[in-house]
Amino acid sequence: MRIVDIREVSVPLEGNIANAVVSFAEHDVSLVAVESDVIRNGRPVTGYGFDSIGRFAQGGILRARIIPRLRAADPASLLDESGLRFDPGKVYAAAMRNEKPGGHGDRAAAVGALELAIWDLNAKLADVPAHVLIARHFGRAPQSQSADVYAAGGYYYPPGSGRTLRDEFAAYRDMGFTGFKMKIGGASLARDLERIEEALGVAGSGAGLAVDANGRFGLDTALAYAEAIKGYGLRWYEEIGDPLDFDLNRRVAEVYDGPIATGENLFSLADAVNLARYGGMRPGRDIFQMDAGLSYGLTEYARMIDMLEANGFDRRSAHPHGGHLINLHIVVGLELGGCEAYPGVFQPFGGYAPSCALGGGQVRPSDAPGFGLEEKPELRNAIARLAN
């Protein structure tokens, strides 16, 4: 068994929205196809993966460095001991040949897209949903359960724009969501508190509402917000300062009793170790949001989960960033805390397929083999671009 071809396309994200720091209008995503020489129903079994949502496609690194290394590798060196599956860890190592330690940025997304396509391919070879393959691979019992999911968004609406935060969250509630996340830091603290009150009108209580500063705050602002919001009992206070400012996170954690969530902009085990060492994260309370697609794929991500458990954190404290099918399967397969969703935006990658049951704040993967990306109508055109 061998890889016959690896293809990639850059797919622009649709939707023109802004968080506190960046506009997503120019963001795109690398979608990767790994075609095997196994033929079923007259077609080669092919795995698809992508590098998650919210940063950039990595076609340059994939074409210049990663794909040529996989093409040059001995095909047998990429298989597991059975010879019936590709070994994601060996593929990861081959993709990283001659890369230096450190510098976990764009490269981590390029490798992530490829490595996740291997998981999709293996699940299709085994004819099981990816979450079943993932559970078995890591020695866990496959789950049939749903994952907790919450609706993220909570954008800024200028007064008189004809739409409100309350309207936005009410629409999510009508879709079946019971938890919500909103942006903060794009307006004054006083205005953000008004918006939190408005959102609580839909969420019902703080337990159903998280707030996300998108890494915007310096220490003084971080502490001022912490003091101002502490009475709401919010679900969590997310990405308060620069993702590498572990000291800021620690200092907020020392005075803010509610849960803190962070990690979506850490792209390696080494960075996640430093968050656990220096960030003041509290077992049983705080939330880790690292994302396999931006972090070299599931092999590296699973090492992060092992590291968290070794440091006293429960795997249910992991809520991966990026609301999409790949992370749904990872959450169910590894029995993590839950998923996010960004209803209506970040298409064609964001959200779930119609065959995934959504309701009561839960989402359930379908029985499609692999990640089931082919079941998502919005992805049809992008996948068609990868046809041989």
Add this chain to the structure above:
Amino acid sequence: MRIVDIREVSVPLEGNIANAVVSFAEHDVSLVAVESDVIRNGRPVTGYGFDSIGRFAQGGILRARIIPRLRAADPASLLDESGLRFDPGKVYAAAMRNEKPGGHGDRAAAVGALELAIWDLNAKLADVPAHVLIARHFGRAPQSQSADVYAAGGYYYPPGSGRTLRDEFAAYRDMGFTGFKMKIGGASLARDLERIEEALGVAGSGAGLAVDANGRFGLDTALAYAEAIKGYGLRWYEEIGDPLDFDLNRRVAEVYDGPIATGENLFSLADAVNLARYGGMRPGRDIFQMDAGLSYGLTEYARMIDMLEANGFDRRSAHPHGGHLINLHIVVGLELGGCEAYPGVFQPFGGYAPSCALGGGQVRPSDAPGFGLEEKPELRNAIARLAN
């Protein structure tokens, strides 16, 4: 005044050598040209920069993200207050529009190559060597002095290969070098100690010899080497463990009295802050090796130097990674500790121009405007590829 065109080429590094972790045979470098609309002697004044040595060209990120943002920027928004120079900080900010915090890897090199070309362009517009422009920009008195330089290399030679480490270092000594750096960690500790003894035969004393583990060691090996080499009084013990394993660095620093050097694989101010906070680095003793070309350019690098000074470190504790003309000008302009050189390898970028006086362990920039890359014969073909 405006930028008329930005061009980039990927230039392979020549030389087939291996450090403890990676082969450099496949590494390449992005060389960037920024052409202005200022015409002198019938030709547009053009700045050149590159992203240093030892990692990869970043043509994909430059073409997909960085160069389009500069093209889209209002030309006046890229000038300093005088209107006579481009503002490197504004160029840096424009290059990073819509980029998220964190993930300081390949992107940092792409931006670095471009931002350094702006410094070369500004120096040519002012008709001064880049080190003079750099000194003035940061409010320092321009220096005419040389910089300390040492010869790095110290590779592994199989017995019977017909060449030895002693031969290699003797050749560097004959070129005018008085300080040397060798690889460790590619053989057993016992074998590396023999090699250190062999190198000391040329270096004369430990003060002239540094050892570089290239981030290879885990804690046990790091401590075993520290114990074994402590009696030599070596110049420094470099990049002992993973560049992000600040705790390992701290634990070695607690027991190893000699200088420790690290930082070449940290690519942002945020990462350098964490090294200063958590790495156990000792003011007056340890060495920082961050490299502007891999770290968003000189604007970000100068912020790192300010940060080091604010934390009690002397700017002479900075010895940038990457032995080449750009870092020579930065070292002289900012009065840093010194440069490295890799004689004979990493061509066409490595080393200095014939017009740079080298001798007595010192190297002096020439009077050419800018970084003087045009004076380096090995670079002629690469620069010619960037001609309009």
